[in-house]
Amino acid sequence: MLRYTLRQIEYFVAVGEAGSIARASERINVSSPSISAAITQLEAEFGLPLFVRQHAQGLSLTQAGRQMMDQARIVLREAGALMDIAGDIAGSVRGPLTVGCLVTFAQLVLPSLRRGFEATYDDVKMRQHEMNQVELFSALRRSEIDVALTYDLGLPADLQFTPLLKLPxxxxxxxxxxxxxxxxxxxxxxxxxxxxxxxxxxxxxxxxxxxxxxxxxxxxxxxxxxxxxxxxxxxxxxxxxxxxxxxxxxxxxxxxxxxxxxxxxxxxPMRMGLLTAQDVHRSNAVRAFIDYAIGMVRDGRLSQIGGLPLV
CATH class of the missing domain: 3.40.190.10 (Periplasmic binding protein-like II)
Incomplete structure (x- = not known):
């Protein structure tokens, strides 16, 4: 019988990625004591130390923690897939959605895009990450993000690009x-x-x-x-x-x-667009996000950054 929850697993992954409870708390908007308690409960349940506590440098994963982290990401992806199946059957848009954005324009585009999308689909739990281009490629391949908003710079063949704007x-x-x-x-x-x-x-x-x-x-x-x-x-x-x-x-x-x-x-000119992994199941949330971004471009709601619509 399982004595840990998906929420505890989510907190564990958040701390592992952020490197500290405080940064994880800011990222997922959950109090630090709640996250700390979840990590302590997981370590007691597994009988393993997941992190090394470093007073001035936050937390770092132990060797066991790194192995558990890889599996925890798989568990969360599979849990998300269950939500996708339920959404497909019910025809609803719900579940987790993690979006990456190129750091050079994230401040100008992502907050308004996210706010409008979340207002339209309030059953979607959205997270965002700002990265450079190489980091976005890696995060998509490791399924750490579902979709990336970026430029058509050095795009590898195993990722699929949907152009939105041409930017001279x-x-x-x-x-x-x-x-x-x-x-x-x-x-x-x-x-x-x-x-x-x-x-x-x-x-x-x-x-x-x-x-x-x-x-x-x-x-x-x-x-x-x-x-x-x-x-x-x-x-x-x-x-x-x-x-x-x-x-x-x-x-x-x-x-x-x-x-x-x-x-x-x-x-x-550069093309701004949405990047996803090829040949993977796209959840209703991912499809809805892509459609919403296309709609923003067509309606001129991204015209403030310049460029010509490509959709």
């Missing part, structure tokens, strides 16, 4: 940049000016490919992996940068002016 590249410039007064710029125009490179896996290769096409290299003055830091560095005059999603304001996070200038010429 733009240059971001501070108010004193020599090119800030122009209506558009070319890569040749940018070539001699310092660049703040958004240095994320695959994203940086995409931006640098513009210069490769003309047989040149940009003057990379600074690199950062954070979109907000990039905008602040641009606003403080460290150089221009390149992005595909248009910020919602002309102000950097630290209050400086940043202008978006279209890049013209032979530069490949």
């Amino acid at each position: 590249p733009i240059a971001l410039m501070g108010e004193n940049h020599p090119l800030v007064g122009q209506d558009s710029v070319t890569i040749d125009d940018l070539l001699k000016h310092p660049m703040v490179l958004l240095d994320l896996p695959l994203s940086s290769d995409y931006f640098l490919s513009f210069f490769d096409e003309i047989g040149e290299k940009p003057v990379i003055a600074e690199r950062t992996r954070d979109m907000a830091v990039m905008r602040s560095m641009v606003g403080n005059g460290f150089g221009y940068s390149i992005a595909n999603v248009r910020p919602l304001s002309h102000t950097s996070p630290d209050g400086n002016y940043v202008k978006c200038v279209p890049i013209t010429g032979p530069v490949r």
Whole structure:
């Protein structure tokens, strides 16, 4: 007879992924004492220590905990599959849904998309993760997320992409940049000016490919992996940068002016869309989320970030 619950297993996985009870509490919106009690009960039931308690560094999985973690994820996926079957039979949209989003535009797109979806389907329990492109690929393959909102960057053949928006590249410039007064710029125009490179896996290769096409290299003055830091560095005059999603304001996070200038010429636009694993059963919740995102694009509710609808 089982003396542990799916909820306890869920808390265990949340702590294992977050690395601390406090971060897991924030992620799944459950009190820390409740999560701590669940972990203690699981360890007593299994007769194994699942975590090593490190006072200043949170929790780390023991060897036994790592093995149990792999199986716990399978248990939760199978439990989710039961909900999917029930939903299919009843024709309802319900159960868990975990969405990943590319970190560069998560702040501009995901909260409004999630809020609208949850208001429409209140029986869906949704979680979100912000990751870079390589992390999204890995999370989809390991079934840690059900669907990813991302760009068509380096897409592997075993994942399926549903395009939503075409987003041409733009240059971001501070108010004193020599090119800030122009209506558009070319890569040749940018070539001699310092660049703040958004240095994320695959994203940086995409931006640098513009210069490769003309047989040149940009003057990379600074690199950062954070979109907000990039905008602040641009606003403080460290150089221009390149992005595909248009910020919602002309102000950097630290209050400086940043202008978006279209890049013209032979530069490949990015496509934003939804990425899923191929040849897997899509739950009603996943299908509903994809349909909802397509509806948002068709209704113009993502027009604030720029781009042309592809659906």
